Amino acid sequence: MLKIVDLQVGNIGSVIKAVKFLGVDYELITTPEQLVGASKIILPGVGSFASASEKMFTSGFNEAFDEQVLTLKVPVLGICVGMQLLANQGVEGGSHKGLGYIDASVERINSFDRTLTVPHMGWNDVNGKELTLFDGIENESCFYFVHSYAMRITNSQGLDIAFTDYGEDVVAYVRNDNIHGAQFHPEKSQSVGLRFLRNFIELC
């Protein structure tokens, strides 16, 4: 069954609402033991990288993820901070560890351009048409973003990446084999977002 991970560092109601709307059975889980037997995993992210990372590593969820995602190759989708947690580390609220599934670090968006409005908040286009999760979604379709930190990939070998343009190329979506991350909020992105979620559930 699809398992939605609640790290209890923020409100994940809208992800649940979207999955319900798609008519998919799911289980909401709060402990690492409950991750066993997942057919797919969604890791929603709200709150800060620091609090999510702390919860991930003190609860033992990191080991349960390694088992399911690295060993058993269960497809996982991280959303927003959930996506950022797939990186090696993040600097929001001090330096904190990530799961290390994507060779990347998570850094503040406007570290180069101080004139940019931060957070990057609103609708921005993502060109990912040839990628599985963007099946049926036109290039230049807009998704809803709200974030002040973004993933900077240090080694892109073997990765699928879709960018959005916000002063620089910002990683909007990344895939490493069975591991997917979306910086935008598909659950807040109207019909294209619902399609993206449905693609993850049905095509992965």
Place this chain on the structure above:
Amino acid sequence: MLRKRIIPIVLLDGFSVLKTINFKQRRNLGSPITVARTYNTRNVDELVLLDIDATKQGRAIDKFTISEIAQDCFMPLTVGGGISSIKDIQDLLTRGADKVAINSYVIEKPSFIKEASSIFGSQCIVVSVDVIEEEGKFYIFSRGEINRNLELIYWIKHAEELGAGELLINNVTRDGMMEGGGVELAALVASSVSIPVIYVGGISCPEDAALIGRTDVSAVGISSIFHFTDYTPNDCRVALAKANIPVR
């Protein structure tokens, strides 16, 4: 490229949707749930719901209304009205709000911005400011009167420093007048801070929205014309696009 947002602003008196003029004269426009549902089917960029009587009546916005509205709403939802505690925010987020707008309370207790943003994240905390235009100058309007002790630009910069993630600027003088938006106010505020700014007040047609959209604001909030004319949020998007402003 990031698109400029067109955001319907829905004002409530606790139960019904209202249209106001200068925040005083009112007309009742029926159920907020019906209104929100209409906007949802129109595929709007975002929705803002403000209960303008909550503070005065010493209560928070009705949570059941929010639950109902959030039910089939797959876009960002900002909710405001009478918020004065961490629990108020928690309740609204649990009911399906993505952001909360806080106005009067933080003017009296600015440290609440810091407290709330450190718990829920800046992106979740919208500081709402009501503004009066008087002889070319701008003043903060709070609890029914002009606040002459707090300077507008000082306040919005301070709010940003304390952790506000977005500003919602309501131009009270132009509210419901249908005479166009306050371009000068929109430009002034947007150039003073580096967080997103939503400007609201006075838009009478899609071209007015485009004039505001030309400034550095991130979003144009609109209320009256969607209730009293045939214009839709999409007409406004088209007007912005014609003016070469990126829209969704």
